Amino acid sequence: MSALPGAAQLARAIASGEISAGEALDACLQRIESSDAKINAFIGRTFARARQEADAVDALRSSGAPLPPLAGVPYAVKSLFDVQGEVTLAGSKVNQRNAPAQADAFLVTQMQRAGAVLVGTLNMDEYAYGFTTENTHYGPTHNPHELSRSAGGSSGGSGAAVAAAQVPIALASDTNGSIRVPASFCGVWGLKPTFGRLSRRGSYPFVHSIDHLGPLADSVEALALAYDALQSPDSQDPACHALRVQAIGSACGLGTNGLRIGRLGGYFEEFATPSANEAAETAARVLGATGMALWPDAALARAAAFITTASEGGRLHLADLKTQMDDFEPLSVDRFIAGALQPASWYLRAQQFRRAYRARVNALFQDWDVLIAPATPLSAPLLGAEWLDINGQRLPCSASIGLLTQPISFSGCPVVSAPLWPSGTGAMPIGVQLIAAPWREDLALRAALVLQQSGAAHLKPVRL
Secondary structure, three states, X not given: OOOOXXXXXXXXXXXXXXXXXXXXXHHHHHHHHHHHHHHOOEEEEOHHHHHHHHHHHXXXXXXXXXXXXXXXXXXXXXOOEOOXXXXXXXXXXXXXXXXXXXXXXXXXXXXXXXOOEEEEEEOOOHHHOOOOOEEOOOEEOEEOOEEEEEOOOOOHHHHXXXXXXXXXXXXXXXXXXXXXXXXXXXXXXXXEOOOOOOOOOOEOOOOOOOXXXXXXXXXXXXXXXXXXXXXXXXXXXXXXXXXXXXXXXXXXXXXXXOOOEEEEOOHHHHOOOHHHHHHHHHHHHHHOOOOEEOOOOHHHHHHHHHHHHHHHHHHHOXXXXXXXXXXXXXXXXXXXXXXXXXXXXXXXXXXXXXXXXXXXXXXXXXXXXXXXXXXXXXXXXXXXXXXXXXXOEEEEHHHHOOOOOHHHXXXXXXXXXXXXXXXXXXXXXXXXXXXXXXXXXXXXXXHHHHXXXXXXXXXXXXXX
């Protein structure tokens, strides 16, 4: 077996006995070994654990017992997830001094229960504070479609690993866009669930009041399978909602009949380059969008998200900043310090705004079921780029990549990022956000499946 099929097909092939979980793992490990020197997606490798998990799946199949839905499917996790026996690095040097995790993160346990096989931990921006995964400690992650370009961040390793077919599913976090940006730049599918939908227990925090966890995958079906596996109430994460939606994978096969679909204009057109707007227009046409909508207070929400991010992130790391500043990532240390010094009144004002903002966003979904917007202002920039040109505006690169994702994160709404490919020779992928009302991931997944089935959104293989 020279290459793995997609996650959904692989799960069916293992369940039917066409291939074994051990054979699937062999192909996965071979792909990682042959490609990661170029991509640098992996920080840690859990190959011994993976072999034990694959052997357990094959033993279960031999016994004739029913297999769980992701039995034998390899996956990897962003390095901020606890993995028993491994140090949770969160992309940092400071954390290297910590003891290994005593237990798996809640979502890693959920994936194990679903039969998935964990092969390693993935590169990221230090402490998730960045949009390009240019990590000074572990090296930059390279975009598999063009190695000189960024894989996005902060979950760049997750996006690159899926795009390079190293794994068909990866788990990541999204505070201000860290699932959707790598999905956009690397041309894969990503899901940022509703805030509070999935437990964050056992993941290294960044901004507790905005942090989300979710999957990236090689297809909408795989995204839905992973999402199904990850859902479960958890009383130990105060933000985790008890609501669970069963069989979301089958629900995403209903098409868009009856859905009220619109395209976001205004702010989301102004800060999108022509290729990003072309992608959004393509998605709108395929999905049968019936009009334009305006997202309330998008610019103010982004500003409030910046204040909240800097304040909570800075305070979280203040003790280490006082004693180990030289071990922090040079690209983020100044922002952490500035955030720790922000007046408390700024943070309180941002949270007051957020309550009113969420009410205005929720009201928008009285008229719409799914809203379409570009995920990033442009396709992947070159590694090391300091500035972006967005419709004649010269903007700082890393801080501006999240222009279109931050306002959505601050609302807590669920989003699927779908990979589109603008016209033109050598074009790089760019993602489109499919945004739904809180707790309606099913609607975003339904729209995503239509895009996939139409061929408008899809993965492209890479040669490494």
